[in-house]
Amino acid sequence: MPIRPEVTRLSSKGQIVLPGAIRHARQWEAGTEFLVQETPEGVLLKPIAKPGQGTARIEDxxxxxxxxxxxxxxxxxxxxxATEAAKRHARGRY
Known part of the structure; x- marks a missing residue:
C-alpha cells in the first residue's frame, strides 16, 4: 500500500472525509465503525470488525x-x- 499523504478537512459538524483512495485500499464502506484513540503522534482510527469480518470467536x-x-x-x-475393546482383546492387542 503506497504511503502518500492526503489532505482532508474537518467540517463544522466535526466530520472528516477519508480520501477515496484510502477507503478503497482498506475496503472501508459506508457504515464502517472505527475506534478513535488519541496517541502522542495524533489520532489513530482503527476499524471495528463486525461478526463475519476478520477474526471470529468460537462463541460467535x-x-x-x-x-x-x-x-x-x-x-x-x-x-x-466396549465392542471395539472386546475385539482388540480377542486379537491379543491388550
Whole structure:
C-alpha cells in the first residue's frame, strides 16, 4: 500500500472525509465503525470488525455447522467402545 499523504478537512459538524483512495485500499464502506484513540503522534482510527469480518470467536460460530451424521447417544458411544475393546482383546492387542 503506497504511503502518500492526503489532505482532508474537518467540517463544522466535526466530520472528516477519508480520501477515496484510502477507503478503497482498506475496503472501508459506508457504515464502517472505527475506534478513535488519541496517541502522542495524533489520532489513530482503527476499524471495528463486525461478526463475519476478520477474526471470529468460537462463541460467535459454535453450532453454525450442521452435523454430517446422525447424533449418537452417550450409551451408544460407550457400547461401541466396549465392542471395539472386546475385539482388540480377542486379537491379543491388550
Amino acid at each position: 460460530v459454535a453450532g453454525c455447522l450442521k452435523p454430517r451424521r446422525a447424533q449418537v447417544s452417550l450409551d451408544e458411544m460407550n457400547a461401541a467402545i
